[in-house]
Amino acid sequence: MTVAQDPAAPIAVPVQPDQARIARHERLRLLGRSPTFLIGCLLAGTWIVCALFGPLIAPHSPEFPDVLNKLVGPSGEHLFGTDRLGRDVLSRVIVGARAVLIVAPLATLLGTVLGTALGLITGFYGGIVDEVIMRIVDAVLAVPLIIIALLAIVALGPSRLTLILVIGFVFSPIIAKTVRAAVLGEAQLEYVQAARLRNERSPYVMFAEILPNVMGPVIVEFTVRLGYAIFAVATLSFLGFGADPSIPDWGQDISQHYQFISGGVWWPVLFPSLAIATLIVGINLIADAIAQTFER
């Protein structure tokens, strides 16, 4: 009997295609075929184009007051009619996308970064750190968004930056909770113990070892929160806490015209409202589609 091979050496090493990469491709392919995702992209994409190229697309200047044609209903000249100052509603809706689409994504990004960091810290350390931070988080969640926002805007003065900070700050606890749950599952795994057994510093373990493994929930959470952020931005500007009253803004336009509805003037309110609704629906459809592919 001769020795055929070294038993420990595999005779043929089966190189399986990278499962992670396949999963990623598969996810993209599924997304590409999902009608939910495509409709969402169509809706949200339209508004992104408006935000980027608004002044070029808009048929009229959003600021030009046609004083002779105030509050004129939809017509061939003004498809969405004019507002109380005689400005073209269609143009204001198109250009107004920019205000929302700058503030909301940045605020969501801030909230996601902050919330992910909090979730990693609480989930990783556990114990007293977890208790203290999570109780603060609960306290923040207990206060309505609007109240915090009003306080901050009064204190800091209305500006885009204030809006971004306030919404980002208020959203971070919710994101922290989701991320914390995912981190708790990961922290049980032995690779985290293995890291401790080579004297890794905690930040390395949290951000280099664990974070890449919880990116799925983080991405889903980002898209979901983005929808809420758009709503929050619109609400605040409706209440008069918008970034800048001189810039066309959906929420602000609605607030300035809703008292005319009783007089049968519905167009300056309906069209900005529809804009908000379609953008949020679009973002939520995308969020749903992404969450579904991660759940598979």
Next chain:
Amino acid sequence: MTTDPAIELEGLEVVYRVRGTDRSVLRGVTLTIGRGESFGLVGESGCGKTTTAFTIMRYLPRNGRVVSGSIRVNGEDLLAMGEGGVRRLRATTLSMVYQNPGSALNPSIRVGPQVAEAFELIGAHKGEARDRALQMLTKVQISDPARVMRRYPHQLSGGMQQRVVIAMALAKDPTLLILDEPTTGLDATVEAEVLDLVLALRQEFGTSVLFISHNLAVIAKMCERVGVLYAGTVVEEGPADQVFRDPRHPYTVGLLRCIPRRGVRKDETPLDTIPGFLPRIGALIPGCVFEPRCGLAQEICRAEEPPLYPLGDGRFSRCHFHEKAHLLPRTAPSELKTARHANGVPILELANAGKTYRQEGQEIQALRDISLEIRSGEVLGLVGESGSGKTTLARVLLGLTAPDAGSEVVLEGNPLAGRVEKRSDDQVSAIQVVFQNPDGALNRRFSVKRIIGRALTKLRGLRGSERDNRTKELAQAVRFDESLLAARPSQLSGGLKQRVAIARAFAGDPRIVLCDEPTSALDVSVQAAILNLLAELQAEEGVTYLFISHDLGVVRYISDRIAVLYLGRVMEVGSSETVFNPPHHPYTEALLSAVPTLGGEEKERIRLEGEIPSAAEPPSGCVFHTRCPRFLGDICVNEEPPLEEVESGHFMRCHIPIDELRRLQSAEHDELAKPVAGA
């Protein structure tokens, strides 16, 4: 047994549709199970055992499809049946018991109603169903069934849960009972009880059984006939004792050789392995499915698929050279690379070590009064049922869990801090670990190179090309192909992943490596290769191992000394031979007796009553007295025996004098010493 079989599978071919292409999983499975017969299906993971069971139950996943072949249950064609017929069959004729009883039971329904439901399904009224559920629970030997019926599944132990599942499966008096790895998650002592129960019930009910397991010894104990499944094909079939004594297919021969045999030790001979890998699901195989891994393969094997050769006595083999299957070349290198480094100097010592967890006001003593030394260059095996504190002990040594105040952990004469964060860099790299589950132990987002490289950077301070060179050396040392260093863990098989984990453990030139069940998640052929690797690495590097395993065969093969743990206490310590040969502690005796063996005649088993008590309320006196088969009397209840040196180097915690134990256990010694046939 009548001539009319309970179930017949013929030429069963099943495919899974993955990314638009059909991939065959079963490549023509033919088998027949007679009435009242128990048929075992063995094979490594991925061979199609569970797919076979699911096909019979018509539970194939959505992307699974039967391409050809037939299944006849009581003569009825199962595959031609409509959904209604299948449901009727599942309600009355077919039963299945799954591997994990915890998820087979509905967690929100009490045990009583849940079992009664099985009777209601076959037409019993509520009250009657309840009575019959009670009877059935009594039959599966659940003590105090009335009380158990009021409990929720999670309040029962794994062994009890599996009994409940079996009770439900037998409620309808099925024609065929499919058991899919029913004891794989259970401790050896509990496994033995459940297996005995299945044997007894089978006699009582006359049910046909399809018993699926990767454990050959379990199949040998449970089944009359056995089919060996490889890559979706039954490669050998026949009466269990004959197949295991005189295997006629090279795969069966190889599988049997992978198992550490009684009395064989690492410094005598390395284990045989089966080189190569299982063909991938859906691979096209023109010839024999086993040809790429077979040491006997000839030209004909590549070209021509072997038919099922009848060998008489109801035996079949799918091998062109079935007559010379036993001539399969040994794969183990003939020369011994192992050398003993053990010099008797303690490298790691524990004194009065304890670990108490506090949970909801209760104190749980996971470890108590552990005094133990690990000697330089030896392998200390650590055995005990789950809940005995094996893993807690490892965590304390590693510094992942701080021991109670007053515990002493001493490394080479220097006391170790309780937590790894407080230990010196040298102390941290001195003690490393190989975890049980390589999937969890390796970060799935990192490449192998990064995993090993990071350990080298942190533990040895290596960077740049120095680190890359050392990474390659380590990969070589664990027989890991360099070309795979860029791969991520998900691209690797279980055995390869474990090699990466071992390479990482050796990155910092450790003096002690703790192996926490390093082969339990692996198939036997892979297990053999990993055990060989660990033995070789020890010979080359001169490291010390603390080897934790529930598999006594493996522990005996690899260990120089063995410590037996029960409820956080050391019950017995001694050299491997001393512990495995009488006189042993009654607990060790019971553990050994619970393990089914291949080929050995069934010996009278020493039963352990009930399950391991809760560490929150340990029994008084000797903690083992509640289950002890050699219970003496009041002294055991009232007084905890000390761990005493009963012979030179042999420590035991028992009131029974050593000579008395020797006399009591001498009868069984002859059995234990017998080598296992068929190897």
